[in-house]
Amino acid sequence: MDLEDIYQNVEHRDIVDTTGPQTLNHRQDEGKDQKHRGSRCLVLMTVCLGIICVLLLIFIIVQHIFITAERESLFKSYKNTVEEFNQTISRLQHNYTELMTEKDQLKNNFSSLSQKKLDGLFISNVSMSWSESRKYCRDRGGDLVIIDTEEKQRLISSLFKERVWIGLTDIEKEGKMKWVDNSPLNQKFWKEGEPNDANGKEDCVEIKSSCTSSELKNWNDLPCSEKRKCICEK
Incomplete structure (x- = not known):
């Protein structure tokens, strides 16, 4: 090497x-x-x-x-x-x-x-004509009831559920209703269609109430000879 x-x-x-x-x-x-x-x-x-x-x-x-x-x-x-x-x-x-x-x-x-x-209110026990009813009330120191306010109308209608006379009539002059104290009719509570003076003989006024009705307008004219109980007022 x-x-x-x-x-x-x-x-x-x-x-x-x-x-x-x-x-x-x-x-x-x-x-x-x-x-x-x-x-x-x-x-x-x-x-x-x-x-x-x-x-x-x-x-x-x-x-x-x-x-x-x-x-x-x-x-x-x-x-x-x-x-x-x-x-x-x-x-x-x-x-x-x-x-x-x-x-x-x-x-x-x-x-x-x-x-x-x-x-001051009371009702008769028996049914009589309007004239007899008024005598009945006057014999007891009163007269047929006068309803001149709605309050009184409601009260009477709610308490007396019968057909009874009240102190309203046009016996003296047809069509001119007056109360028994000669005061004019102002507040009116006629039933519909009343007063109608049917047959020209209906001169006295009743409250036509019933046990099933509480209507306020329940006045009806009818012949004074009809027999009804009445509401008296002292």
Whole structure:
């Protein structure tokens, strides 16, 4: 082997020995870089996850605060509504009590007034003609009843459910009705179609009430000779 071959072999070994370690170091550096990048990614993911958790926690807290506030607001509103409702009930109960008291007072006043008006009224036991009825009343210190107000008409119609004579007639002058005290007829409570002076003989007036009727207009003219009970008034 000549000197040139030996020199080339030595040079070749030097190149092999020098290149091998450099390649190994390069690979190690790449591995370190990858590990470093992996660590950075892990840290970044951890930070992002932490931020998400914090945001989620903040959202839960805010939502809880909002729900609590809304619940308190609804509770206060409900409480106020209940209080107003109770106050309204109390006022209605108070008003109802006052109305019932007033009703009882009015009822008592009406009963007292009605009794006073009834004190002078009485009805005959038997049926008679109009003239006989008037004599019956006058013999007892009164006369046939005069009805000159709606109140009196309602009272008599509600109490006497019979066909009875009243103190109204046009015997003296046909078509000119007068009361037994010669006062003119102002308030009128004729039944429909009355007075009609049927056959020219109906000169006296009755109340034509019935047990099933409470109508206000119930006067009827008929012949004075008809037999009816009568209402007298002192």
